[in-house]
Amino acid sequence: MRLDSPLLLCLAAALSSAFVISPPHMWTKLILTHHWPSTFCSMEHCHPNISFWTLHGLWPDKGINCNSSWHFNSSQIEDLLPDMKKSWPDLLNPLSSGFWKYEWHKHGTCAARAASLNSQHKYFSKALELYHKVDLDSILKKFDITPSEKYYTFPQIEGAIENFYGVKPKIQCIHPSKNADVQVLGQIEICFGPDFTLLDCEKQFTMEAMYEGNGDNFIAFDKASGFSVCDHVTPVYYPPLPQLTHTHRLH
Ligand SMILES: *[C@@H]1O[C@H](CO)[C@@H](O)[C@H](O)[C@H]1NC(C)=O
Ligand SMILES: *[C@@H]1O[C@H](CO)[C@@H](O)[C@H](O)[C@H]1NC(C)=O
Ligand SMILES: *[C@@H]1O[C@H](CO)[C@@H](O)[C@H](O)[C@H]1NC(C)=O
Helix, strand or coil, X not given: CCCCCHHHHHHHXXXXXXXXXXXXXXXXXXXXXXXXXXXXXXXXXXXXXXXXXXXXXXXXXXXXXXXXXXXXXXXHHHHHHHHHHHHCCCCCCCCXXXXXXXXXXXXXXXXXXXXXXXCHHHHHHHHHHHHHHHCHHHHHHHCCCCCCCCCECHHHHHHHHHHHHCCCCEEEEECCCCCXXXXXXXXXEEEECCCCCEECCCCCCCCHHHHCCCCCCCHHHHHHHHEEECCCCCCEECCCCCCCCHHHHHC
């Protein structure tokens, strides 16, 4: 076969266009991560007062801390702040913007390699848009899965999400002890392609980001202190907000 054969030229063209669309360092999946405040706070000793799934982050599947000179600037997302405070709260420090700054530096600067997310406003507003579109709380409610003292089976929860969205989520729990008879629902990931259409999450996917501690205060969020993929057989506890006890009410 000669080097300039149409087939080879064709192949070369296909390859080069593939590289233009998707350079090797470019992410191919976005992971929209929600956490359940009661579970998070049971690990981190905060006082949960929120009874809906909140945003943890929007993570590309490739890269962390991609541009350290691109500083977080909250005045660029001023119009988003009311929604950010509600939907993406810093559960450890509700009045601080530190969590958003951390997520921007670690994940946003990498997501920003795509033209569709190449500003702080684009990144945070897309995360909020996807979060509201997914609307995890009402989907779970629709399937009668609500925070409760009774336990659910894992297939019940996974099945509801999978049936509704038509893609596989990644669902993480904490396992209070090795042979515990219950696991606690903690984190739910829904995945998207570069065009923001839903994609399957890979169950065993390990985010490099999760294991790359850099010694700051937010390690708790990304390491998620003991979250792991829920198993299929252990009953699942979806914890309601802690009730005020009788003694609390008397004071
Ligand atoms: C939860 O508490 C924090 C601070 O204590 C407060 O800023 C926030 O508005 C509360 N959130 C809700 C949903 O009540
Ligand atoms: C990093 O961010 C700065 C500030 O926005 C920008 O000027 C620079 O081009 C970015 N560098 C890369 C490699 O994207
Ligand atoms: C933050 O963004 C605002 C609005 O774009 C700009 O006026 C300001 O100079 C920026 N601040 C910093 C420290 O870059």
